[in-house]
Amino acid sequence: MPRPVTIRTVAERAGCSIATVSRVLNGTARASADVEARVRAAVAALDFRPSEIGRSLKTLRTRTLGVVIPSLTNPVFAGSVAGMEAEARGRGHTLLLTASDYDAAREQDLVATLVAQSVAGLVLTVADPDANPTLDLLDGQGIPYVLVYNEPQRPGRAAVTVDNAAASRALTGAFLAAGHRRILFIAGRFSTSDRSRLRHQGYLAAMAAAGLAAEPVLELDYLADTAAHRSALAGLLGGPERPTGIICSNDLLALSVVAAVREMGLAVPGDISVAGFDGIAIGRLVSPPLATVDQPTRRMGARAVERLFDLMGGDAARTVELLPFELRPGGTLSPVSPPVASAPRASATPQPPSPKSPSRKSAARKAPR
Amino acid sequence: MPRPVTIRTVAERAGCSIATVSRVLNGTARASADVEARVRAAVAALDFRPSEIGRSLKTLRTRTLGVVIPSLTNPVFAGSVAGMEAEARGRGHTLLLTASDYDAAREQDLVATLVAQSVAGLVLTVADPDANPTLDLLDGQGIPYVLVYNEPQRPGRAAVTVDNAAASRALTGAFLAAGHRRILFIAGRFSTSDRSRLRHQGYLAAMAAAGLAAEPVLELDYLADTAAHRSALAGLLGGPERPTGIICSNDLLALSVVAAVREMGLAVPGDISVAGFDGIAIGRLVSPPLATVDQPTRRMGARAVERLFDLMGGDAARTVELLPFELRPGGTLSPVSPPVASAPRASATPQPPSPKSPSRKSAARKAPR
């Protein structure tokens, strides 16, 4: 087997020193036209690509970005990674990808691994962006990073996300506007997702603003299968006082809940309206389409990388950047079904444009409570 | 800011040479208990993690695996990458992830980039595994790699996939057993997917074996939206001779086709049965569940990494390994509707061993038709 072709091989063939080869390739200094031509010819003839390892050793910085996400199986994260990859590639960098499986200890270990690889910076989605020893560590070492999908409450951490609480208020408002009063919120595990927490808070705020009592939150594991979700829902959807609407803290959960509700013999949205968050592509293909809050998933990943480069450049604020979300109602979210007997009253139900609901309605739901 | 802590810092603190520190950390040679304790104490006190770059420079091999897939947006690839990541992590390696966007030129460029990073090996899903200059290049340089989802016809290339032709024959067989005779095959672009080609061949073989004429294949871009698919289908589903079954070469395409067919006013599976390939998770959540051929996506990624390590170890055959697939009929694949008059004949149509398709449903849907 032939000896590997290094910068020395090229220099030898071009009849110059390795320093000159390096300079020609990087454009760090001008070489005479003659020498430059010889170097380029040698590089082409030998098909030489400089070793990133050698380069990195000198600068102690690679052209690599570390990525830590909870899971690739969730299309939301897969989509954002796709955005990161494209943006990084456009800037001559590659992605070192790791998944934490929602495990805080693993999160820490992965970051340590990535740092040992001398990544130029990191993009992370963590369980808790405010109380997080891993991020403290990065701050301490001055390693630039940008959070995605996290919405840290305390200042000093760069992040790209959407206004989750506002999005949730808007979605809850859409339910209220459609006449729903008993609205159940089903959340992914709070401990592994600040998104889930913030979206729940938005729901609580919207319900409170409408003078309605919020239902107790149901925390579910979105990775579990539909059967598990069905049994969790069984007790809640049984009686006549069952909710008419369910808001799920993400689309995967929502799709599973839709399936579970249907398996229980209820119609969606006929008996129960369901909506999710994230706006994953599949949501548009199911019928009826899943009501959701669409967020620019891919763009968020790309934007995070953009900001990471700003940070690496040195002059950039470590702030939370909120990208616009878009309410996508309809489909699985429909006006609440009227009680079978009282047709005229139900058809008279107004469509209020704002979440603030007429007091008549809150009275209506006060009775059963 | 403090000077970075290197192996020299550790050696100084432990009062020994850097060689000894290296030996203790790697276990390459035994040190006296005394020295070893001092080294470990120093490592702990300084929170030292050896730089992967320094290590790699010596051996010219990193603990990194390069991954090239068409796109992260397709859950099939995202799932297989998840499997790779877990397996690689378990073996102390990380993943350098890139996406080719189905572009052969980019494929080549990405591989060159990854090779320049001195990856220990590669896992690839390429457009054409048989005529591929990129793979020839890797073969030439002796860099180990394993293909995933590709099924190279010529020997000498390691791959992990399923028997796509057999899977397609089985799925087509399920349509035939359900009484379908006019079965349309909708394929992703042949030029970017040998899976698509092989699955089409399986369909052709099954049709020929049944003595039936195959419909002309319809090649579609699965990334296009449902509207595009609807217009492509418009002409084919119009007349009375329209197909009763559609096989799509992947699940994303199938879901989009289901949506398109429904938007055209036809029922699935009432008027037209539809099935896909891959067994993506979402397919189970839609109603009715998408008929498909399930393949162990995540396992395939993990297995590819296992085999890559075998290859890197030196003694392993470069063969195609076929993992088992599982036909998942039912849902969107139902017995063909009888001509309105002949009810008894239809009920005699054998119901292949579909796991959970309740007969209630097919009965229920017969009425409205």
Add this chain to the structure above:
DNA sequence: AAGCGCCGTGAAAACGGTTTCACAGCGCCC
């Protein structure tokens, strides 16, 4: 015509590990 400065270039150091080689000390065997 002399000196200054710039330009192109090469030699060599530096980066952070691993690994080879050498060597000292010690125990064991004959």
Add this chain to the structure above:
DNA sequence: GGGCGCTGTGAAACCGTTTTCACGGCGCTT
């Protein structure tokens, strides 16, 4: 008791690149 071999350790080479420093030559200015 002498030599052999093994063990623990350190010095130094080495990996491939970037970058600093030095230097020779040339052109321009005064």
